[in-house]
Amino acid sequence: MITAKNIIKNYILGSTEYKVLKNINFKVPEKQFLAVTGMSGSGKSTLLYQLSLLDHPTEGTVIIDGIDASELTSDERINFRLQNFGYIFQDYAILPSLTAKENVMMPLLMQGVGETVAKKKAEDALVRVGLQDRLDNLPSQLSGGQQQRVSIARAIAHNPKILFADEPTANLDTESSQTILDIFQDLHQQGQTIIMVTHEPEYALLTERNIELRDGVIIKDVLLTAICH
Amino acid sequence: MINKFITRLLRDVKVGWFLAIRELKRSNIWSTALIIFVMSLTFFNMILMGGILIGLAEGMTSSFKTYYSSDVIIKPDSRKSFITESNILHNVLISLPIYRASSSRYLSPAIAENEDKTKDRVTDIGERVSGTLVGINPNDEDRVTGLSARVIEGSYLTDSDVNSVLLGKSLLSKYSQGSSTEPRLKEVIIGSKLKLIIGSNSMNVIVKGIIDTGNSTVDGRIFIPESAMRSLMNDKNLNANEIVVSLEGNASSTDAKNYILSNFSYSNDISVERAEEALPKAVSDMKSTFSMLGNIVGVISLIVGAITIFIVIFVNAITGRKYIGIMKGIGISARAIQVSYILQSLFYALSGILISSFIVIWFLKPWFSLHPIQFPVTEGELAVTVGGLLIRAIILTITAFISGFVPAWLVTRQHTLDAILGR
Numbered sequence: 001m002i003t004a005k006n007i008i009k010n011y012i013l014g015s016t017e018y019k020v021l022k023n024i025n026f027k028v029p030e031k032q033f034l035a036v037t038g039m040s041g042s043g044k045s046t047l048l049y050q051l052s053l054l055d056h057p058t059e060g061t062v063i064i065d066g067i068d069a070s071e072l073t074s075d076e077r078i079n080f081r082l083q084n085f086g087y088i089f090q091d092y093a094i095l096p097s098l099t100a101k102e103n104v105m106m107p108l109l110m111q112g113v114g115e116t117v118a119k120k121k122a123e124d125a126l127v128r129v130g131l132q133d134r135l136d137n138l139p140s141q142l143s144g145g146q147q148q149r150v151s152i153a154r155a156i157a158h159n160p161k162i163l164f165a166d167e168p169t170a171n172l173d174t175e176s177s178q179t180i181l182d183i184f185q186d187l188h189q190q191g192q193t194i195i196m197v198t199h200e201p202e203y204a205l206l207t208e209r210n211i212e213l214r215d216g217v218i219i220k221d222v223l224l225t226a227i228c229h
Numbered sequence: 230m231i232n233k234f235i236t237r238l239l240r241d242v243k244v245g246w247f248l249a250i251r252e253l254k255r256s257n258i259w260s261t262a263l264i265i266f267v268m269s270l271t272f273f274n275m276i277l278m279g280g281i282l283i284g285l286a287e288g289m290t291s292s293f294k295t296y297y298s299s300d301v302i303i304k305p306d307s308r309k310s311f312i313t314e315s316n317i318l319h320n321v322l323i324s325l326p327i328y329r330a331s332s333s334r335y336l337s338p339a340i341a342e343n344e345d346k347t348k349d350r351v352t353d354i355g356e357r358v359s360g361t362l363v364g365i366n367p368n369d370e371d372r373v374t375g376l377s378a379r380v381i382e383g384s385y386l387t388d389s390d391v392n393s394v395l396l397g398k399s400l401l402s403k404y405s406q407g408s409s410t411e412p413r414l415k416e417v418i419i420g421s422k423l424k425l426i427i428g429s430n431s432m433n434v435i436v437k438g439i440i441d442t443g444n445s446t447v448d449g450r451i452f453i454p455e456s457a458m459r460s461l462m463n464d465k466n467l468n469a470n471e472i473v474v475s476l477e478g479n480a481s482s483t484d485a486k487n488y489i490l491s492n493f494s495y496s497n498d499i500s501v502e503r504a505e506e507a508l509p510k511a512v513s514d515m516k517s518t519f520s521m522l523g524n525i526v527g528v529i530s531l532i533v534g535a536i537t538i539f540i541v542i543f544v545n546a547i548t549g550r551k552y553i554g555i556m557k558g559i560g561i562s563a564r565a566i567q568v569s570y571i572l573q574s575l576f577y578a579l580s581g582i583l584i585s586s587f588i589v590i591w592f593l594k595p596w597f598s599l600h601p602i603q604f605p606v607t608e609g610e611l612a613v614t615v616g617g618l619l620i621r622a623i624i625l626t627i628t629a630f631i632s633g634f635v636p637a638w639l640v641t642r643q644h645t646l647d648a649i650l651g652r
Contacts, residue, residue: 054558089649098251112240
């Protein structure tokens with residue numbers, strides 16, 4: 001269970017203060033597939049950064065399984081992310097000097113998993129995203145869609161409690177985007193909690209719940225299960 | 230608590246190693262080569278300039294001691310012009326427990342004239358050069374200074390030579406061009422006839438050899454067998470003006486000096502000096518100056534080297550800022566990232582150190598030994614010792630460690646999101 005409690009996020013640029021998130025409150029139960037949507041500048045990515053502990057809210061807090069994130073030190077936040085989160089970035093964000101398999105191994109090694117076991121788990125994760133024949137390829141040898149699948153494999157290899165995805169299809173063509181969404185749906189079927197930010201309303205319809213933001217405020221919070229599924 | 234810390238430290242080192250190896254293996258080969266090249270030059274710079282300057286300083290002492298003063302040099306007291314009772318002194322010397330050899334030298338200012346080849350008329354004055362004529366026992370001198378090994382043309386003197394001389398190279402223009410405005414002998418070769426003139430006495434001699442010791446005093450001398458010197462001076466009871474003493478192995482020259490002073494009855498009439506004390510003040514000052522310059526250059530090189538390494542690694546870390554942010558974002562600890570950068574930095578530095586050390590030890594040092602740097606008062610080699618190399622290598626390695634750590638620390642301290650988004 002992840003709870004956003006009274007989250008306010010302000011940015012100061014020069015002498016101007018921008019209020020990006022204005023008192024956001026909601027809860028995400030386990031195994032839910034949530035889409036956060038909204039127009040550009042609505043604050044959806046900023047919200048994801050707060051929920052995934054990549055950023056600190058100006059006010060309010062995020063509570064994950066009863067742990068108040070505002071009480072964690074910087075190192076504890078890194079470790080918390082390692083143990084509990086998987087993160088998929090918009091621009092794939094895989095390390096260019098590591099092969100697909102080595103990229104996926106990184107969080108596992110950091111968790112203290114032995115290299116042989118990490119290798120096996122990384123291979124399994126890559127197989128799950130359909131990259132069994134690209135295990136030893138460097139990012140430069142992969143297409144955008146394949147790199148994003150490596151990013152997904154890296155995010156799921158250590159069985160995180162929550163998977164965060166920030167516009168995972170933004171840089172992909174339709175076919176690759178569909179592949180990614182299919183993978184997300186598979187993961188959701190297997191009980192994975194997913195929080196995905198997207199600006200594509202049709203992709204949000206494939207999820208279980210849709211929170212729509214406008215100017216830093218939730219204007220819609222809809223359970224789609226009842227409508228679509 | 231400690232166990233947990235050690236487990237995490239080992240995990241971070243392991244992950245840092247994993248990252249560093251792959252980072253190095255897959256980085257652009259030319260970039261890596263360029264960084265290593267810069268590191269090599271940095272280390273090279275730390276060794277070379279300081280090594281040359283200190284080498285010149287050491288060369289001054291070394292050639293002075295080897296070819297001129299040996300371990301101990303005995304001269305007449307300033308009130309005297311020769312050593313009193315040199316036979317008694319000789320007996321004292323050979324009774325010295327650490328005595329190895331000694332050589333008595335008989336000195337006189339002289340003129341060497343190459344009159345045959347340069348005079349058009351009998352009344353003309355021939356090509357002349359002034360120098361110190363030194364009467365020696367060739368075998369004794371050779372045992373003390375190894376002078377025979379420094380003959381660059383012709384051959385060394387023997388006891389049976391009665392009218393042969395060795396010329397120091399500084400007396401000949403072909404070996405001293407441009408180094409002085411003093412007159413030099415231009416046309417003298419091995420076998421040339423010279424006229425030695427001391428006051429109203431003169432003697433015709435043949436040039437038997439030319440010596441090059443690298444010491445300006447010795448290279449400005451004319452060596453002649455002692456018997457010939459006596460004959461030229463017309464003085465059978467000639468007293469020595471210099472006695473040089475060579476000691477066994479690493480024997481203490483201070484002990485030898487004290488022994489001589491306390492056992493020679495006429496010690497008030499002589500001056501006994503260790504090689505270090507006998508070094509002329511100008512040379513001694515020059516040596517200190519060169520040593521100081523060498524050390525200053527070494528320190529400056531180290532600072533420049535440290536800044537270079539820092540910049541190289543810093544640029545490397547800054548350009549990888551986004552990926553550092555991503556790593557932190559996916560849960561890689563700051564320490565693991567720092568270890569990775571430190572290991573990369575150490576790899577660059579150690580590669581540079583190894584390449585430079587190899588070039589210095591296997592190529593430059595032997596090359597400088599064969600081709601010493603010619604300096605007006607001496608010749609210098611490259612002063613590099615394994616210990617010196619090791620100290621500089623350790624300093625550079627520590628610098629590389631810090632230079633790898635600080636930029637990585639600065640970047641990992643940055644807000645994760647700012648690093649990822651490049652803010």
